Amino acid sequence: TACGNSDTGGGSGGDKKIVLGFSQVGAESGWRTANTTSIKESAAAAGIDLKFDDAQQKQENQIKAIRNFIQQKVDVIAFSPVVESGWDTVLKEAKDAKIPVILTDRAVDSADKSLYKTFLGSDFVKEGKAAGDWLVENTKDATGQVNIVQLEGTTGSAPANDRTKGFAEAIAANPKLKIIASQSGDFKRADGKQVMEQFLKANPKIDVLFAQNDDMGLGAIEAITAAGKVPGKDIKIITVDAVKDGMQALADGKFNFIAECNPLLGPQLMELVKKVKAGETVPERIETKETTFTQDTAKAALPDRKY
Ligand code: GZL
Numbered sequence: 001t002a003c004g005n006s007d008t009g010g011g012s013g014g015d016k017k018i019v020l021g022f023s024q025v026g027a028e029s030g031w032r033t034a035n036t037t038s039i040k041e042s043a044a045a046a047g048i049d050l051k052f053d054d055a056q057q058k059q060e061n062q063i064k065a066i067r068n069f070i071q072q073k074v075d076v077i078a079f080s081p082v083v084e085s086g087w088d089t090v091l092k093e094a095k096d097a098k099i100p101v102i103l104t105d106r107a108v109d110s111a112d113k114s115l116y117k118t119f120l121g122s123d124f125v126k127e128g129k130a131a132g133d134w135l136v137e138n139t140k141d142a143t144g145q146v147n148i149v150q151l152e153g154t155t156g157s158a159p160a161n162d163r164t165k166g167f168a169e170a171i172a173a174n175p176k177l178k179i180i181a182s183q184s185g186d187f188k189r190a191d192g193k194q195v196m197e198q199f200l201k202a203n204p205k206i207d208v209l210f211a212q213n214d215d216m217g218l219g220a221i222e223a224i225t226a227a228g229k230v231p232g233k234d235i236k237i238i239t240v241d242a243v244k245d246g247m248q249a250l251a252d253g254k255f256n257f258i259a260e261c262n263p264l265l266g267p268q269l270m271e272l273v274k275k276v277k278a279g280e281t282v283p284e285r286i287e288t289k290e291t292t293f294t295q296d297t298a299k300a301a302l303p304d305r306k307y
Contacts, residue, residue, distance in 0.1 A: 021069030023079035030243035034307035035263035042266030083156035124162030132170020192216025196223035214246025
């Protein structure tokens, strides 16, 4: 018989492209933009046919997108869940349709680990702990109470839950450190500014801001400056992410410390997609490598930052 290309699907050797359905959280921050770019560029480089959906930070849009991917019979589904809970039903539908699912960036709280093949992303508790450890180290000589305000990420999201947890556990080491106000700024610059304005009105003495991403910290700088205070001096600012704008603020002395959260997950995701499509086993958890920055190390690192 003719030995032309049999239709072996997207696996190795087949000539059909792997089709990946990806549901993205939205476009809320500099981190998200960099993450989306990494995913799109890596899919193209890997020869993977990417179906990309932006959920505008709404869980119902992500569920709709995943159902569409199931209808389209994509080879693999990957997504960054905007919140931790409420995924079991749609993930069971993907499992019943025999479409493997990969979690990237954020986790889900499903007890049933068979609903997804792997979770590729950062350890957000560690990021919160790194922020808290820096503050403990840098307030050792404080005489009175150190008043902290906290801008939390999107309510119900894994990064907000876990950064809050990691930070609180770390600062318990110094009883002078007190979180006097904490509220979500939804990982957005405008919301961060608004909430910081409220914090400033309600609290005459604020010593430290922990913003759970750079964008909310950058919004807060506008509010702090408008209130006649000096960011980085009158109010110390600690953030997470280390996107370019945040690293610039750190180098300029307006931020004091950043715990990096690496958004460049694209290349690893595409390797996992190929392995999962080929039926290979993959580790159930792959933790992103990342570091932290001070004002001095930010100045040195800025010229080479990719995002
Ligand atoms: C973290 C990611 C968070 C970033 C924010 O992995 O989910 O969402 O820290 C982004 O900047 O909006």
